[in-house]
Amino acid sequence: MNNQHLVPKALMAKADTACASARVLNRAHEIRLVADYNGSSVEAADAKNIVEQAEAFVTTMRARFMTEG
Numbered sequence: 001m002n003n004q005h006l007v008p009k010a011l012m013a014k015a016d017t018a019c020a021s022a023r024v025l026n027r028a029h030e031i032r033l034v035a036d037y038n039g040s041s042v043e044a045a046d047a048k049n050i051v052e053q054a055e056a057f058v059t060t061m062r063a064r065f066m067t068e069g
Helices: 006-038 044-065
Strands: none
Touching (some): 006 044
């Protein structure tokens, strides 16, 4: 059986996860910088969204990389 067609799909899944993670981290950093240097506060909805995305990221990384044994 030829599994070569599966390799690009697996690589794309990893790339998608990395890109999504980078976007979440960049957005969190941007919000933090604005709050720190412009003296404005972070909206509660923005903070909640960032925390939820961070939790999803951690859950994904645990499932993907932390295995028992």
